[in-house]
Amino acid sequence: MATNPTFQLFSSSNDNSSNGSSLGLGFLDSPEPPRPLPPPPVEVLSSEHVSSSVKFAVEKVAIGELTLLKGRVNTKDVFGLPNSDLVPGVYEGGLKLWEGSIDLVKILEKEVHNGNLPFSGKRVLELGCGHGLPGIYSCLKNADAVHFQDFNAEVLRCLTIPNLNANLSEKSASASTSGSSEVRFFSGDWSAVHQLLPHINDGENNINGGKASGYDIILMAETIYSISGQQSLYGLIKKCLACPNGVVYMAAKKYYFGVGGGTRQFLSMIERDGVLASTLVSEITDGSSNVREVWKLSYK
Ligand SMILES: C[S@@+](CC[C@H](N)C(=O)[O-])C[C@H]1O[C@@H](n2cnc3c(N)ncnc32)[C@H](O)[C@@H]1O
Structure with a gap:
């Protein structure tokens, strides 16, 4: 494990080891090393024991008018790794x-506020969830089902599930309700995790009980940093997104220094494939990192 190269992606929010302002540039445009x-x-169960x-x-995390809760855990406690942004594979x-x-x-809050995104009755999948705040937000907005995916089972067990529980108990304490969404947690690589996901898009004609198969809303943030992962991620989206009305909300940087991915390559792959259309929803140039964007993808 010690031989795996670690990357600092420029840059993350003010969390434990974030120190990305000058790091990562040494890897700029270098080929990615082979992955294990x-x-x-x-499938990780919410009842699973954490050491x-x-x-x-x-x-607390303040997000505009909204406050959500998030945990903080140490990479060393969970993986036995020194603090690093990631260790590929x-x-x-x-x-x-x-x-x-x-x-x-x-x-999402803006879309809900404007009436563009009702969560009620919707199946949501958050890909590469980590802390899972977008998925947790979907639970708080009473989505029918919210499924969380991360590469690492340990992340789901030690962080995503406790985060969800903390936010749901806060909500039930303040509004005398508890979460009504069906929540499930899946770990694994994007090239294989569809084998376990309960809602796979079986094609346009597969309508069960009046509802198209697949997820109505797919959410993902900071998942397209690595060029090698983009193809399998896009393949997974096509396997899972309900047709014809499913939507994807994707937040990412325009360019990830050090690992070479970014919105441009991902969107040009989508454009070449010709199945999904993309719309820029927001561009964030607040100076805290390179340009960040939020895109919405839907079937053409
Ligand atoms: C940079 S983190 C972003 C975490 C979180 N979405 C956020 O914005 O705070 C990238 C996420 O994508 C997931 N991921 C990266 N490559 C993956 C792959 N090949 N297969 C499955 N998940 C992957 C990781 O587990 C991780 O949660």
């Missing part, structure tokens, strides 16, 4: 809160 075999896909050596501290960055997930929640 990915872990097999697994008592993993300390979870809750803190081993740990893919899910323990940090990245700026894109905040951008995404802000946009």
Whole structure:
């Protein structure tokens, strides 16, 4: 494990090891090293035990008018790794809160406020969830089902599930309701996790009980940093997105220094494929990182 190169992606939100302002440039445009075999896909149950050596501290995140809760855990406690943004193929960055997930929640809140995005009755999938704040937001807005996916089962167990529980208990304390969404958690590589996901798009003609198969809303933040992962991620989206009305909200940087991915390559791959159309929903140039964007994808 010690031989795996670690990357600092420029840059994440002010979380544990974030120190990206000058890091990562040494890897600029260098070819990605071979990745180890990915872990097999697994469903993680919310009742699964977390080792008592993993300390979870809750803190508030202000997102516009909204406040959500997030945990903080140490990469060393969970993976035995020194603090690093990610170790390709081993740990893919899910323990940090990245700026894109905040951008995404802000946009979702705006879309809900404008009546463009009703969550009620919808099946939501958050890909590369890490902390899972966009998925948690969907639960708070009473989506029918919210399924969370991360590369690492440990991230789901030690962070996503406790985060969801913290936010749902806060909500039930303040509004005397508890979460009504069906929530499930899946770990694994994007090339294989569809084997476990309950809602796969079986084609335009597959309508069950009046509802198209697949997920109505797919959310993802900061998932397209690596060019090598983009193809399998896009393949997974096409397998899972309900046709013809499913939508994807994607928050990402225009360019990821050090690892070479970004919105341009991902969107040009989509354009070449010709199945989905993309619309820019928001561009964020607040100077805290390179340009960030939120895109909406839907069937043509
Ligand atoms: C940079 S983190 C972003 C986490 C979170 N969305 C956020 O914005 O805070 C990238 C996420 O994508 C997931 N991921 C990266 N490559 C993956 C792959 N090949 N298969 C499955 N998940 C992957 C990681 O587990 C991680 O949660």
